[in-house]
Amino acid sequence: MVSADILERLSTMLAGRHGADPSSSYVARLFHKGTDEILKKVGEEAVETIMAAKDGNKLHLVREVADLWFHTLVLLEHAGLSHEDVLAELARREGISGIDEKNARKEQ
Numbered sequence: 313m314v315s316a317d318i319l320e321r322l323s324t325m326l327a328g329r330h331g332a333d334p335s336s337s338y339v340a341r342l343f344h345k346g347t348d349e350i351l352k353k354v355g356e357e358a359v360e361t362i363m364a365a366k367d368g369n370k371l372h373l374v375r376e377v378a379d380l381w382f383h384t385l386v387l388l389e390h391a392g393l394s395h396e397d398v399l400a401e402l403a404r405r406e407g408i409s410g411i412d413e414k415n416a417r418k419e420q
């Protein structure tokens with residue numbers, strides 16, 4: 313089983329790409345192009361994930377979800393956040409029924 317440490321390593325790598333040369337780093341290029349380009353990639357990867365799910369090829373689906381996760385990690389880093397913020401939110405929700413949680417949101 314692959315360790316979730318990969319998220320930690322990716323997070324460290326992303327933080328180190330600020331100000332790096334956009335001609336030699338895909339991540340630096342995304343940071344350089346800015347929010348709209350990062351959001352465009354997240355949108356594209358979300359659509360490609362849906363298409364992969366529809367075609368029934370498991371490997372294709374895994375690869376597209378990996379692209380989607382990767383680009384959402386780029387987005388989080390760009391926004392001054394990290395996977396840890398998302399993991400903390402998932403942990404906070406643990407054990408709370410999705411239906412109860414949705415109702416609580418309406419009351420806020």
Ligand SMILES: N=c1c2ncn([C@@H]3O[C@H](COP(=O)(O)OP(=O)(O)OP(=O)(O)O)[C@@H](O)[C@H]3O)c2ncn1[C@@H]1O[C@H](COP(=O)(O)O)[C@@H](O)[C@H]1O
Nearest residue numbers: 322325329336337338339340341353356357378379382383
């Ligand atoms: N995990 C990834 C990763 N997953 C996907 N991608 C890139 O995300 C892009 C996905 O875009 P598409 O599927 O739309 O394919 P494309 O048409 O070629 O992309 P575009 O030309 O439209 O941008 C491809 O360029 C992939 O190479 C990634 N690029 C980098 N990483 C990690 O980031 C690290 C740093 O990368 P650099 O910043 O390039 O050094 C790497 O060592 C990897 O660990």
